[in-house]
Amino acid sequence: MKDLLQKLRRNGMGPLIGLALICIALTLLSDRFFSASNILNIARQVSINTLLAVGMTFVIISGGIDLSVGSILAFAGALAAGALASGMDTGIVLLYACLIGLAGGALNGLLIAYGRIAPFVATLGTMTLFRGATLIYTEGRPVRAVEEGFNALGGGYLGPIPTPVVITAVMVFLAWFVLNRMTVGRRVFAIGGNEEAAVLSGIKSTYSKIFVYAVSGLMCGLAGAILTSRLMSAQPTAGAGYELDAIAAVVLGGTSLSGGQGGVLGTLIGALIIGVLDNGLNILNVSSFYQQAVKGIVILIAVLLDRRNAARG
């Protein structure tokens, strides 16, 4: 616990303070905001973006970027819905979606590590590829995914806590553990900080790169299954634009876009800031046009802070 707090402090308290202030402001502005049911509501709403953003954190710390997350999510979700319709067992469908995501992410990793394509370009390509594949598979129509056990994945509860929140919490913890407590995590930081130095000191950067994109893909697969379950259908256009929300959460959480530093706990806070803003501005009945402008301003401020901190070293 003490260790965790220290880590948070080292990563900068800015995001956490920001989240707290936004929550206080919203509580003062609306009596609907601060209630147990609304907090669970927000937690459920941010789980998809948190999962994507946690995967994105690995990628960005390694010095890369992943634009394909929304498309992989849609692809895995659509195939999962199809598998469910053909009678596949619920638990296996979940595993299947995760594996599809993992494979999609690994493809990104291979293109970047062995194909030596810049991450932005490689994932721009696979973003379009997987969106196309999803549209081909679904013929442009939503695929129904109605099965009680499967729908519980996105719509159910464990005690009072919505299932997606529990899954996301577990994944955030696992990701934190892998990134901060395991060798493979340290290598991700090393290649993001200075790839040449990392390679010279004996780290195989190719493996680490494939690893981070595979993690990102796995998160997309899981998120795709949850979203499909929650909507009881796979939307061919699901996840469009989600890559930007995920990147925004990572940046808001204090992870530097230049790589080498950051962490998933900051990302969790970043995702919460976006979710709380969305929910709060909804509740305050602010027009959606203003909502987008506000979100943009908040992201810009976060990046400005990041620049200032980076300049100070």
Next chain:
Amino acid sequence: MKRYLKAASLVVTSLVMVGMLAGCGGSKEAAKPADKPAESAKQMTVGIALSTLNNPFFVDMRDGAQAAADKMGAKLVVMDAQDDASKQVSQVENLIQQKVDIILLNPTDSDGLVTAVKDANKANIPVVTLDRSVSGGDVVSHIASDNVAGGKLAADFVVKSLNGKGKVAELEGIAGTSAARDRGQGFHSLIDNEKDIKVAAKQPADFNRSKGMTVMENILQSQPDIQAVFCHNDEMALGALQALQAAKKNVILVGFDGGADAVKAVQDGKMSATVAQQPKLIGEMGLQTAEKVVKKEKVESKIPVALKLITKQ
């Protein structure tokens, strides 16, 4: 420490800005009903969840609803899902959190919003769907144009204008939406009986103006001798108009919806006709139905809204 203070001060500044925006967004809606103190005793709050406000049709629908709400002294909470089903599910959840009296739902997708409708059912908040229906959950009433009849109206006009002979192209709306299905069905139910009229090209352009243009350009490449074009909405028709003008083609062009731009194009002789939906009327009837439902009066489960063909005469 100094660094944190600076960071915190920037966050506070941003929050003040958020607060100001929230203030000016909220006060506009809140100020109006306050002018009528007589009705403030038990003000009805209506949540309206729209698929997008990036399309004049739904802006008109909101305006009609807003005008009716102002007239009856009800409070209208407007949500814009930007055509994202999962975003809309979140917004409906947020409306439930706000404990609105009734939800008017214009779903982005028929299957995707079932969960949200069920959540509202659980919270005992009645749901009325506008323009598009949902495929599950308890909906008190569905208010929409009779799209099948509208498609027939368009087909009838095309047949008469072509004197029963010619080649026709059809630009379809987003696959899977009931509007696209019904308009297409109505159109084909009449046009397919004409043995000298052939639907030579049929392509989806997703209700989108720029897609309408590119799809029309492509159709003109393969079918340069098209004599009439039917588009499932005006946005696509206006896009198609650009393509037709660029190719210097003068063909019969029929849109659907009767939006302001399209009506003007018809009056200027650029478009032949548009099947006018009356989105303002849909919004207005939505509010009137909402008032009846909240007062526990009986309402019809399906409320058709009249369509009319607008031509130059």
